[in-house]
Amino acid sequence: MKSWSVAFSVVLMATPLWADAPVAKIQSMLAQPKVLCGHFDQSKQLTGLKKPMVSNGRFCVVADRGVLWRTLQPFPNTVRLTRDEIVQLQGDRVAMRLDAKQEPAVRMINSVLFALLAGDLGQIGKWFFVDGGFHDNGWRVTLKAREPALAKAISSVALDGDAYVKSITISETSGDLTRIVFSKIHTGDAAMSADEAALF
């Protein structure tokens, strides 16, 4: 049954053999707190559009829970990724819900995104080839997907950071480019606002 191969493009494969000297060092620099929240500025340059699509908002990464991604400008839109589902909210309305029962790849998608935002290079290495280096008081790694299907969709992912991931740049083979910059990062239980906690 070859249809099994017909997979979601974010389904990833790798062998967790990855352990590299710079990576070990980066890993030691990363704080990896239990709760991490902050502000993001995102700019997407899409083929066929003159202007970049600029948005901003807040995000939270909570260990063992998942990721909350709240776009505030230009219009509110929330995406919540937990172990078993991906939910997209427009205001209070559920615009899209994808659960792991329906789409088995959900758990993997979520763990990849979580690892990327938390800068968990140990996990990232399962799915990407990692090439890393250091500059001033930070580091930069370039990721290439191990799984050919994903590699054909995403040409590269670059992460910049110090104790936290500071920016992510994703280049797609279609020509679309997404750059996300993180700022105002807070950690610990107080980092998450009450309404954010309510959304989880």
Place this chain on the structure above:
Amino acid sequence: MSQRIIFAWVWALVVCLLVVHNVYLWFGKGIAPDTDILALLPVEERDPVLQQAFARMVDSAQQRLIVLVGADDWAQASRAANAYADVLAPHPALLQASDSMTDPRDWLVTFQPHRLALLTPKAEADLHSQPKQYWTDIALARLYSPFVGLQPGAWRDDPFGLFGRWIQARAQETPVRPREGRLFVSDGRRQYAVMPFMLRVPAFSIAAQQAVMPLLEQARQAARKAVPQVEIVTAGVILYAAAAGEQARLEVSTIGFGSILGIIVLMWITFHSLKPIALIMLSIGVGCLGALSVCWLLFERVHLLTLVFGASLIGGAQDYGTYFLCHRIAPDAQPFDSWQLLRRLLPALVLTLVTTVIGYLGLALTPFPGLRQMAVFSALGLIFAWLTVVFWFPILVRAGTLRSTRVAQWWAISLERWPSLGLDRSSLWAIGLFVAFAIFGFSRLGVLDDIRLLQNPRKNLIDDQTKLSRLLDTPTPAQFYIVRGNTAEVVLQREEMLKQRLGPLIETHIISGYHALSNWVPSAQAQAARRNLIDRTLLNDNGPLKALAAQIGENGEWVAATRAHLLASALPITPDDFLKTPAGEPWRHLWLGEVHGGWASIVALRGLTPTGLAKLQHADIGLDGVQWVDKVGEISLLLGRYRKTMGWVVLFSYLVVYVLLYPRYRSLTWRVLAPTALASIATLALLGMAGQNLQLFHVLALMLLLGVGVDYGIFLHEHLCRRDPVAWLAVGLSALSTLLSFGFLSLSKTPALQAFGLTMLIGTVAVWLIVPCFRNYQLAELEGA
């Protein structure tokens, strides 16, 4: 040198040929009996399209072996799967991992140029019902979404996410996903590595089974060693074939050796001499050799179940020899030489052979090739054994060769003490009791026409299969729709109409989904309609695209360019285009293409529950060219139909046998037949009391019981005139041997054979007990005078 001697020599020559042919078959040609249970099922001859569809569904499954290796977490499952696969890896000639991970990206490439024609039913409904705002919201959300990769391709290729929804729906036709170089599936509790294998040797070859099965066991142990709490689920036709084959082989030897041993003991007790044992074995042996040779020449194959059934032939084939030998020890037969004796016995021998062969003919009348083969095999065996007795026994056994023993005498004389029916009070009581017993038994007799009668696989195999189907959500190969039309386009349109009927059944969880080629390639009509729908709803001058442009600061020029870009991706796609691509490969079995002047396809169903069958059966009502196929139900219907038909054939056969016997027995004929008829009634009543359900195979056994039971009637009535008790001895020996063979057959694990054996067992005992009650001395002495 008489004619008889010449016949004996000719027969010797025939037997030599049989021996040579058998040696050639088994050792020269190395034939192996068939174990394919499907060979027992009737071939669909009326409808070649149906036959081809079924063959497709079966063939696509037959050479496949799927192994699931499950554990609580993926790392363990993966480790155990590696250990399992490592054992099989050095044997690609037997089992090859069918590494089916074609590139999903190629899959996208296949469909990108046809995007606008590909919509899920839900998306199509949304296009009709949702307001403009809904679509601009989607486009904007996608525009700002950070989660690239969740949508295939660039934003401008699919701004409203319609193609993305379609892709996701296609991906969800199976819950299996690639993961770290393996396929994986999960039930939420455990993680399973899915390993599909292609069998490189025929699943039904015994040699293949003997090579593959130990290897699988070895692999299982290796996985268990790597991860002790691993769960391994395997499914494949070869597992069933191997289990069925092993069971049948065991049964052939049990029934064969059991009955032969029993007959030897019986003969020894009766005759106290090795010679009759050797003679009886000789006739049985020639019978078996002959049956096998001619059967092979006729069918060019022998099914293992034929041999299981044929093993019970041993009991029947000895009848003629026993009959002859018993008379050779009768005191009043001593003055005759063996040829004279044979001439006296010949009419009875001919009649017993003819009636038994008629019994087997009943089996041959069914459309089940397996049963036909069993019938021909058995009838041939009897004929060969019979001819051996007739041509050889008079030469091999002279007057005085055999001496009567005390046991034989005691038994022969026991007949005189046996009650016989007459017009007296106790007979009437007996008849009354019998009628009451029969009515009571019949009232409790249910019916059963389940396909599982033909095969009863081990429980663990069924459990594994059920679990695997549930985890992988695979469609059933035995129930599906066939869609036909004059052209490929008509077939696709009809599939689409059928799918509209199936939609509500998915929502009510009667099925979980369907596989159809039109899921991938809509009809040209639907493709054009969708293109127009999208253009009309989303891309027009006042539509969501224009509104979107305003919100993201693009102008009318951009709207025109984007519309042109999207409309360019609405190229028509045809089934042939799709099936040529790697993405189409898994679905080829669904498309029957051009057959017999028309086109046809299969719509397969996932997640089918037995309760849903009735609804599915009616889902095609009123749809042209759509036909519901339920192979399981069809065979059950067929079994039921033949159960009824064969019931009538049994009754008719009584009439035929009556006519056959009448010229010889005249007014005594009813006495020859009545014991068998009563025994049949008693058997049915007993089965009813035992809570058994009547099935085709009980009825078929009654047919054979007629053949065997009438023999006893003939044996006894042939010699009434001489009050000859050796006939009773012959009846006893025959009945005991028949009981032995069919008694062993009733131990068979195949429900059909078991029912057959049980019926014969009860029936033979009943005939044996009843037959002397119907003897009539008065009449006999009149005739003898």
